[in-house]
Amino acid sequence: MSDTELQFRTSTFGGFQKQDVLNYIETSNQEHREKLEAVRRELAETEAAKAAQAEEIAAAQAQTEAKEKELQALREELAAALARQYGPPLYLMDEDRIRANCRVYTEAFRRHFGPGARPLYASKANSFQRIYEIMREEGMGIDVVSSGEIYTALRAGYDLGQAYFHSNNKTDEDIRYSMDHGIGYFVADNVEEIKAIEAEAARRGIKQRVLLRLTPGIDPHTYEAIATGKVDSKFGSAIETGQAEEITLFTLRQPHVELVGFHCHVGSQVFAEDVFERAAVIMLEFAAHMEKAHGYQTRQLDLGGGYGVRYVECDPVLDVDAKVAQVAAAAKGACARLGIALPEIHMEPGRSIVGDAGLTLYTVGTVKE
Numbered sequence: 001m002s003d004t005e006l007q008f009r010t011s012t013f014g015g016f017q018k019q020d021v022l023n024y025i026e027t028s029n030q031e032h033r034e035k036l037e038a039v040r041r042e043l044a045e046t047e048a049a050k051a052a053q054a055e056e057i058a059a060a061q062a063q064t065e066a067k068e069k070e071l072q073a074l075r076e077e078l079a080a081a082l083a084r085q086y087g088p089p090l091y092l093m094d095e096d097r098i099r100a101n102c103r104v105y106t107e108a109f110r111r112h113f114g115p116g117a118r119p120l121y122a123s124k125a126n127s128f129q130r131i132y133e134i135m136r137e138e139g140m141g142i143d144v145v146s147s148g149e150i151y152t153a154l155r156a157g158y159d160l161g162q163a164y165f166h167s168n169n170k171t172d173e174d175i176r177y178s179m180d181h182g183i184g185y186f187v188a189d190n191v192e193e194i195k196a197i198e199a200e201a202a203r204r205g206i207k208q209r210v211l212l213r214l215t216p217g218i219d220p221h222t223y224e225a226i227a228t229g230k231v232d233s234k235f236g237s238a239i240e241t242g243q244a245e246e247i248t249l250f251t252l253r254q255p256h257v258e259l260v261g262f263h264c265h266v267g268s269q270v271f272a273e274d275v276f277e278r279a280a281v282i283m284l285e286f287a288a289h290m291e292k293a294h295g296y297q298t299r300q301l302d303l304g305g306g307y308g309v310r311y312v313e314c315d316p317v318l319d320v321d322a323k324v325a326q327v328a329a330a331a332k333g334a335c336a337r338l339g340i341a342l343p344e345i346h347m348e349p350g351r352s353i354v355g356d357a358g359l360t361l362y363t364v365g366t367v368k369e
């Protein structure tokens with residue numbers, strides 16, 4: 001091979017001149033360097049934008065915290081002024097929240113039980129004049145447990161014809177006072193109370209409407225002191241022992257008492273999944289027995305109150321609409337199975353209406369360390 005041929009061969013690559021190849025490689029490298037530099041610039045801009053955004057978020061958070069501190073200072077100043085004006089202990093209630101809680105129940109009852117069914121506010125949860133005005137305006141029934149609550153509801157202009165008078169130890173004076181002011185319904189606990197209501201109604205020449213409190217024999221899995229639906233409860237007449245049937249027949253024989261239905265209350269602070277469903281089924285089975293055995297048709301069934309409210313973080317959040325839907329499904333299914341009409345259903349929310357709607361102001365007396 002000649003020197004000329006060797007020089008030519010070493011200066012070509014696959015038919016391309018060596019310089020052309022070197023130029024191509026250099027151009028490609030430059031393009032890659034430019035692309036790399038563009039990516040670096042883009043990343044730097046992104047990091048700068050993120051840093052700026054983080055600064056903005058931190059500034060907004062600081063501003064929010066400052067505003068919260070200002071608001072908290074205003075709240076404390078207002079609370080102190082109210083305490084000075086009215087004196088502690090003092091309830092501060094959120095009316096909008098109370099109304100919203102009422103509407104959750106009224107809308108759920110209308111949606112799942114239909115017209116006629118209604119929630120009754122359990123007055124013992126918090127009884128004062130304005131609360132009865134709110135209940136009237138929101139279309140809520142009420143239950144009362146004392147002459148004092150009746151007096152307060154009257155002062156608020158509440159129609160007592162829509163009120164249910166509970167208590168397992170009503171005095172003769174309680175019965176007279178409530179009838180004087182047109183109480184709609186008594187929820188009677190025992191035979192002695194039925195006798196007293198009959199005597200007072202006879203003296204007035206009226207027929208008084210009554211529901212009987214029965215005990216369905218359910219353990220609601222709540223605190224023992226507020227579990228009221230078990231067989232050995234001091235409240236009501238037990239279905240399991242036959243006492244419920246006895247008091248029902250006794251009441252039906254009274255000429256001045258009109259038995260409109262039955263009531264039960266299994267307990268308070270109930271979070272267990274199916275307590276009210278089971279109570280509804282047991283009560284409806286008893287209603288079906290009374291209809292088939294004695295021809296008595298239940299017009300109203302009050303399942304009481306007791307849905308739990310959150311006092312601590314570990315307490316669950318209850319979906320009231322979903323809970324009412326489950327009770328309605330259980331009740332309707334039981335009625336279909338038993339071949340009876342669905343009675344007018346009531347329940348008695350109390351603390352679930354007002355529990356998250358306020359606070360109480362106190363004055364510290366002493367500090368003991």
